[in-house]
Amino acid sequence: xxxxxxxxxIIQTDITPxxxxxxxxxxxxxxxxxxxxxxxxxxxxxxxxLHTCIGDxxxxxxxxxxxxxxxxxxxxxxxxxxxxxxLGHGWEKFDxxxxxxxxxxxxxxxxxxxxxxxxxxxxxxxxCHHIGTHDTRIKTIDWxxxxxxxxxxxxxxxxxxxxxxxxxxxxxxxxxxxxAKMAQGFGMHVLAYSRHKKTGAEYDFIEQVSLDELLARSDxxxxxxxxxxxxxxxxxxDTIARMKDGVILINTARGALIDEQAxxxxxxxxxxxxxxxxxxxxxxxxCGSPLLTAPNTVITGHIAWxxxxxxxxxxxxxxxNFRCYLEGHPVSIIN
Numbered sequence: 433x434x435x436x437x438x439x440x441x442i443i444q445t446d447i448t449p450x451x452x453x454x455x456x457x458x459x460x461x462x463x464x465x466x467x468x469x470x471x472x473x474x475x476x477x478x479x480x481x482l483h484t485c486i487g488d489x490x491x492x493x494x495x496x497x498x499x500x501x502x503x504x505x506x507x508x509x510x511x512x513x514x515x516x517x518x519l520g521h522g523w524e525k526f527d528x529x530x531x532x533x534x535x536x537x538x539x540x541x542x543x544x545x546x547x548x549x550x551x552x553x554x555x556x557x558x559x560c561h562h563i564g565t566h567d568t569r570i571k572t573i574d575w576x577x578x579x580x581x582x583x584x585x586x587x588x589x590x591x592x593x594x595x596x597x598x599x600x601x602x603x604x605x606x607x608x609x610x611x612a613k614m615a616q617g618f619g620m621h622v623l624a625y626s627r628h629k630k631t632g633a634e635y636d637f638i639e640q641v642s643l644d645e646l647l648a649r650s651d652x653x654x655x656x657x658x659x660x661x662x663x664x665x666x667x668x669x670d671t672i673a674r675m676k677d678g679v680i681l682i683n684t685a686r687g688a689l690i691d692e693q694a695x696x697x698x699x700x701x702x703x704x705x706x707x708x709x710x711x712x713x714x715x716x717x718x719c720g721s722p723l724l725t726a727p728n729t730v731i732t733g734h735i736a737w738x739x740x741x742x743x744x745x746x747x748x749x750x751x752x753n754f755r756c757y758l759e760g761h762p763v764s765i766i767n
Contacts, residue, residue, distance in 0.1 A: 434467045434512075435459055436486055438494035440519075441475060446740045455747040456493075462755055483509055491515035493750055497538060497766075498524030507534050515757055517541060519746045520737070521548070521607065522658055522686055528767040538767040539753050542606050543746035544737045549610035551736035552654055552684040555708030558730050559680055560592035592680075595619040600650030602666075603657030603685065604630050604638070611654055612638055623650060626657075647674040652682065659686035669694040678705040684736045687712040696722035699729060710736045 437456050442449055449472055459468045471477075471485045479500060486492050490512050495501060497518045503526070507513065516538045523540060531538055558564065569588060573580050599615045601608045604626035612622045616637050624630075624638045625646045646653070653675070657663050667681070668691040681704055683690060692713055698704040706728040712721065715734055723729055756763045 433464050433490045435491045436489040437470045439472045458751045488512050493517045499526050502526035517750050531767045539764045540766050541750045543749045544742040545606035545610045547739050547742040548607045548736045553614050555682050559706040559708045562589040597651040599652040600646040602655050608656030652680045654682040655685045659688045665691040672698045681707045684710045693722050696726040699726040
């Protein structure tokens, strides 16, 4: 069996390509593996480059899953391909039935639940307390001027307490659940909406409600659901109108969950008090994106997953998932 790994470029400072390559060599220890090819492109390959990378491989790791590559035209050029692993929690919508007809198993890698949940909470804390704003202010005031001394113990933004407030978590998968536990630790009332009600004692602290009830009761809303046809623009003018006035919105899932113009309008009117976003519909954003100039927004560049620990964990979990597939009990299959 031939395996191809598409190792993404290093976009952080605390890990090296060599470390990741060495980690991938764990694939060579699996039974029935004849060849492991590790591709290290300078940038993520385009479609034609992907064809060259994958070639006659039986399995490929590191493919970004979406309609551009999970289609008849693409897969027909790789008849040997039987297993595809994306090194992420999420994916773009694709024709799952068509991939099953090709006999291909597609898996995601749920490596960053804690990392991404922590980042979502960091966004929440930042939009509530504006720590960077106050840090900059303290460092730029001339404290040698006596008249400025009364500027020290002063807040120039509203400070919002989380304790005893209600937070709504949309999507109660691994990331949403980790985020919900953090919110509980801050003394918040946790509501959640998920396609399927979660059962088990570990969920007892969460009040699982309908989407309408979550929208109506939540002081804060955090999105942790995949992008599917059913969830595209689930946050739009209509759902925003059903939210509390002054709600705060957090999104570390997928940008397309939000109608960005509707959110920008709601931020401008004050219906939505603030938003913390690590994802956008277009990445990088297109010129004129309404959220770039919307008030009370914190926007970062899809980096919630990007810790050293998570990069290493992703490889280890992807290899473990593939081992399960080879042993006849596949896990994390998304098609």
